[in-house]
Structure formats: structure tokens, C-alpha cells
Amino acid sequence: xxxxxxxxxxxMPVAAQxxxxxxxxxxxxxxxxxxxxxSDILIYGAIKGDTxxxxxxxxxxxxxxxxxxxxxxxxxKNKRLGIWVNTEAVEVxxxxxxxAVATTGPLDEVLAAQEDLRFQxxxxxxxxxxxxxxxxxxxxxxxxxxxxxxxxxxLYQQNEGSVRLFDQTLFSTTLNMPANLVEGVYPMRIFLTxxxxxxxxxxxxxxxxxxxxxxxxxxxxxxxxxxxGILSLAIAIAAGWLASAFFRYLRF
Amino acid sequence: xxxxxxxxxxxxNAFLLLGLxxxxxxxxxxxxxxxxFLMTPLLFFIGIPPAVAVATEANQIVAxxxxxxxxxLRRKSVDLRMGTVLLIGGLVGAAIGVQVFAALxxxxxxxxxxxxxxxxxxxxxxxxxFFESLKAIRRSKTPGKAPQRKKHGLVHALPFKMxxxxxxxxxxxxxxLLVGLFVGVLAAIMxxxxxFIMxxxxxxxxGMPTKVVVGTSLFQIIFxxxxxxxxxxxxxxxxxxxxxxxxxxxxxxxxxxxTRIGARLKAEQLRILLSLMVLxxxxxxxxxxxxMPSELYSIGVGGSH
Numbered sequence: 001x002x003x004x005x006x007x008x009x010x011x012m013p014v015a016a017q018x019x020x021x022x023x024x025x026x027x028x029x030x031x032x033x034x035x036x037x038x039s040d041i042l043i044y045g046a047i048k049g050d051t052x053x054x055x056x057x058x059x060x061x062x063x064x065x066x067x068x069x070x071x072x073x074x075x076x077k078n079k080r081l082g083i084w085v086n087t088e089a090v091e092v093x094x095x096x097x098x099x100a101v102a103t104t105g106p107l108d109e110v111l112a113a114q115e116d117l118r119f120q121x122x123x124x125x126x127x128x129x130x131x132x133x134x135x136x137x138x139x140x141x142x143x144x145x146x147x148x149x150x151x152x153x154x155l156y157q158q159n160e161g162s163v164r165l166f167d168q169t170l171f172s173t174t175l176n177m178p179a180n181l182v183e184g185v186y187p188m189r190i191f192l193t194x195x196x197x198x199x200x201x202x203x204x205x206x207x208x209x210x211x212x213x214x215x216x217x218x219x220x221x222x223x224x225x226x227x228x229g230i231l232s233l234a235i236a237i238a239a240g241w242l243a244s245a246f247f248r249y250l251r252f
Numbered sequence: 253x254x255x256x257x258x259x260x261x262x263x264x265n266a267f268l269l270l271g272l273x274x275x276x277x278x279x280x281x282x283x284x285x286x287x288x289f290l291m292t293p294l295l296f297f298i299g300i301p302p303a304v305a306v307a308t309e310a311n312q313i314v315a316x317x318x319x320x321x322x323x324x325l326r327r328k329s330v331d332l333r334m335g336t337v338l339l340i341g342g343l344v345g346a347a348i349g350v351q352v353f354a355a356l357x358x359x360x361x362x363x364x365x366x367x368x369x370x371x372x373x374x375x376x377x378x379x380x381x382f383f384e385s386l387k388a389i390r391r392s393k394t395p396g397k398a399p400q401r402k403k404h405g406l407v408h409a410l411p412f413k414m415x416x417x418x419x420x421x422x423x424x425x426x427x428x429l430l431v432g433l434f435v436g437v438l439a440a441i442m443x444x445x446x447x448f449i450m451x452x453x454x455x456x457x458x459g460m461p462t463k464v465v466v467g468t469s470l471f472q473i474i475f476x477x478x479x480x481x482x483x484x485x486x487x488x489x490x491x492x493x494x495x496x497x498x499x500x501x502x503x504x505x506x507x508x509x510x511t512r513i514g515a516r517l518k519a520e521q522l523r524i525l526l527s528l529m530v531l532x533x534x535x536x537x538x539x540x541x542x543x544m545p546s547e548l549y550s551i552g553v554g555g556s557h
């Protein structure tokens with residue numbers, strides 16, 4: 001119910017939205033080819049109109065990009081009878097496979113806590129954990145561990161101060177997408193804030209798709225699993241035979 | 253050079269995979285083990301999701317085992333009849349093992365049980381082989397006394413005798429069937445081809461010559477892992493063809509080299525090397541359980557299981 005409400009709020013045009021934003025990307029489609037090695041995307045835009053007034057406080061820009069959501073299980077090892085085993089597990093019902101936040105300044109300064117709660121902008125808010133089992137006391141530590149592990153792989157990025165804002169009108173940033181991307185639509189949200197309050201926003205997306213042989217293998221594996229399995233075995237047998245024949249030819 | 257894997261959805265270094273495949277292929281050709289028990293943890297380590305690692309590994313083992321078997325067939329060191337009997341036992345065992353695995357999962361803590369199973373079995377098998385081979389090497393250094401091998405035990409007293417010409421055995425089919433069954437059960441529970449249990453069992457329980465054991469083990473591994481590959485491909489969609497190809501190119505070449513190294517070694521030397529490898533894997537697993545890990549948390553994709 002809460003999620004529905006938030007969704008509704010997100011789609012409704014905000015009446016007080018005085019600021020207007022325009023933005024574009026250097027690249028809207030990311031194509032995953034066989035030698036895909038990550039992608040750098042330039043995001044740039046402008047704040048329109050007479051909104052930047054000298055008597056008002058300066059504005060800040062926050063950009064959030066999120067990968068397809070998935071459920072993950074975070075497990076924790078504990079010592080039992082002298083050995084280390086996974087004893088506790090917390091299921092995180094909704095965790096984006098990729099998440100990056102870029103801002104013009106420290107996140108807690110450019111975004112008020114209640115606005116973060118409303119729009120779910122920070123990494124901590126973007127992850128939604130279902131109720132942890134009662135025997136687990138510190139469920140928060142599990143989501144922290146999830147963020148820490150994914151930040152290590154650059155799958156979660158919090159780039160404070162990486163958005164450059166010129167003359168309170170033009171802004172730009174570079175998004176580094178790692179090579180370990182999951183296919184799907186990556187929604188992107190741009191927020192304009194003043195004294196921590198969201199005063200304008202814009203939604204767009206980046207499309208990440210497998211192409212070429214990547215596409216072909218993936219489709220075959222899912223649409224015709226038996227054919228795919230037999231083909232995999234055939235390749236294995238053929239390779240085994242080829243190596244054997246080759247080495248016999250070498251008389252090694 | 254990085255390659256993006258279509259099913260695993262991660263990007264990895266292609267040369268690293270070729271090297272890993274080659275290394276495990278050499279071991280496979282030398283000792284008649286599939287090498288899954290070495291490769292799967294290595295794949296986890298470089299960031300391949302566990303489900304994809306296990307399924308794709310099975311596909312790669314088909315290739316390296318087939319390559320190894322062809323080399324062994326030319327040397328006439330494959331006992332096809334024995335291999336078939338073991339395979340029949342193994343398939344029945346695997347079917348039982350899957351049921352046992354499901355029952356254990358109901359009780360919880362199946363991961364721990366699998367790991368303890370590994371440590372205990374590898375420790376016992378590795379230790380026994382190591383001391384036996386050491387004794388055999390010492391014996392061969394004091395000339396004059398030929399080792400006495402022909403013993404008439406339980407293996408010879410049972411009915412349904414069959415001639416296994418390549419192995420030079422005339423024994424009942426019941427022990428090989430039981431060995432196959434037992435290894436099949438363990439393989440299904442532990443998620444491996446079972447070569448490293450099968451090889452010592454054939455040497456010590458069935459009394460097969462070490463040289464024949466390697467090829468025969470590879471022969472039955474082809475079928476077990478081939479079946480596993482198809483199961484994973486059709487039920488979980490977790491076989492990554494790109495990953496498999498990179499691994500198996502290294503694997504098939506490695507297997508050919510391994511077979512040739514194995515042929516130049518004495519049986520005792522081969523056994524002592526295998527036992528050392530088994531003990532090393534056992535030691536690594538035991539340390540993982542005993543030493544506090546640097547990262548206590550781990551992430552698994554999907555719901556709670």
C-alpha cells in the first residue's frame with residue numbers, strides 16, 4: 001500500500017514545481033557486446049526559466065540511476081561448535097542490481113531526510129528489506145553489508161560532489177557503468193533541490209541490452225533449453241575430439 | 253581481454269579462464285578426476301554466480317574427460333566393461349542422492365553437512381592413499397621382494413562373476429555396482445562428478461591397476477556430467493556457453509598434456525601426487541571452517557534458500 005502511494009506521488013505532477021529541468025545523455029542505449037567493458041555516459045542539462053533568483057537560496061542537483069530490482073539474500077557467518085557457518089539470513093525483497101547517486105554537494109546537505117524518505121533517493125532508501133526474522137537483532141547490519149559489498153564492485157556508487165553546476169543553470173556529470181551490468185531498463189531521475197527540499201524533477205531512462213552473439217546465446221538458452229543443452233554438449237565433445245586428434249597429429 | 257558472459261552476466265578476463273581450464277585439464281588427464289571440486293570454488297572466487305559456475309563446470313568436464321578418454325583409449329587403458337558397470341551403479345546412486353539431498357534440505361544446515369562431508373572424506377581418502385603410496389615407494393626401493401597383490405577376499409567370494417580383461421580381474425559385479433552406487437550418492441549430495449572418490453575406490457576396493465583406473469574413471473565421468481549439464485540447461489538455464497567454451501579450450505589441451513605426464517609417472521608416484529592434491533583441498537576447506545573469515549556477510553541472488 002505504501003509502495004503504491006509512493007508510486008502515485010511520483011507520477012503526479014507536483015503543483016509547486018516551479019523549476020523546470022531539461023536534460024539529455026550522451027548515450028541512451030548501452031549495448032552489451034561480447035567484449036563489453038563498462039560504459040561512460042555523460043549526463044548534461046539545464047535549469048530553465050527565471051527560477052534562479054538572487055534573493056533565493058542556491059539550488060543543487062541530484063541524479064539517481066537504478067538498475068533492475070531483484071530479491072537478494074544476505075547471509076552472515078557465525079562460530080558454532082568451533083567452526084564458521086552461515087547461521088543468519090535476511091531477505092532483501094527489493095535491491096537494485098545497480099545504483100548510482102551523483103550530487104553537487106554532500107547528500108545530507110542537499111537533501112532533507114523527509115524528502116529522501118519520500119523519493120527514495122539515497123542508496124539506503126533505494127533498498128527495501130522485508131521484515132527480518134525476529135531472532136535477528138541487527139537487521140540493519142545486513143543491508144549495510146549488502147551496500148558495502150556492492151560498493152566494492154562499483155555496483156553501488158555514491159558520488160557526492162561529482163555533478164558540476166555552472167552559474168546555477170547548466171549541470172553535467174559522468175556516470176561510470178561497470179562491466180558487470182544486468183540487462184534491462186535503468187530508470188534515471190534528476191532532482192533539483194533548494195535548502196534540502198525537492199523543487200523540481202525529471203525522469204528518463206537508459207536502456208541496457210545484449211546484442212549480437214550475447215543476445216543469441218541468451219535467447220537460445222531461455223527459449224530452447226534442450227537444443228541449447230545438446231549444442232553445449234556437442235561443442236564439448238567436438239572440442240575434446242579436436243584436441244585429441246590435434247595432439248595425435250603432433251605425435252606428442 | 254575481457255569477455256562479457258551472456259548467462260552469468262559478468263565480465264571476466266578471457267586469458268584467466270583459458271589458464272584455469274588448462275590447469276584443471278592437466279589434473280583431469282593425469283589423475284582421472286573431473287576437477288569440479290577445484291574449478292567450482294575458483295569460479296566463485298572470480299565472481300561467477302554459484303548456480304552458473306556449477307552447471308557450466310559440468311559442461312567443461314564433459315569436454316576435458318572426452319579428450320582424456322580418447323588419449324587413454326589409444327593406450328588401451330580404459331576398461332569399458334568396468335566403466336559401464338560403475339556407471340549403472342552411479343546413475344542409480346545419483347537418483348538416490350538427489351532424494352537424500354532434498355531430505356537434508358528439509359532439516360536445514362545442508363551446506364554445513366556438505367562441507368563436513370568433504371573434509372572428512374577428503375581427509376580419510378587422502379591420508380590413506382598418501383601412507384599407502386609412501387609404503388609402496390619404500391618397498392620398490394628395496395629390491396628382491398615383489399609386492400604381493402593377489403589376495404582372495406570378499407571381492408572374490410561373491411556370485412555373478414565377470415571377466416574384466418583390461419583390468420585383469422575376474423570378480424563379482426556386486427562390488428563395482430556398490431562402489432558406483434556409493435559414489436553416485438555422494439556425488440549428488442556434494443555436487444561433484446565424484447572422480448576423486450571413484451579413483452581411490454577403484455584402486456583399493458576393487459584392486460584395479462592404477463593406469464587403467466584413470467581412463468575408466470574419465471569414461472564414466474563423461475556420462476555423469478553430460479547428464480548433469482542437460483539437467484541444468486533445461487531446468488535452471490544456468491549453462492553459460494561462452495564461459496564453457498573458454499574453459500574447455502584450455503581444458504581439452506590440458507587433458508592431453510596431463511595424460512602424457514601421467515603415462516610417464518610410476519603408479520606409486522601418481523597415487524602420492526593425487527593424495528597430496530586431495531589433502532591440500534581438504535586442508536583448505538578445513539581452514540575455511542576454522543579461521544574467522546575477513547568478510548562475515550555474503551550475498552545470494554533470489555529469495556531465501
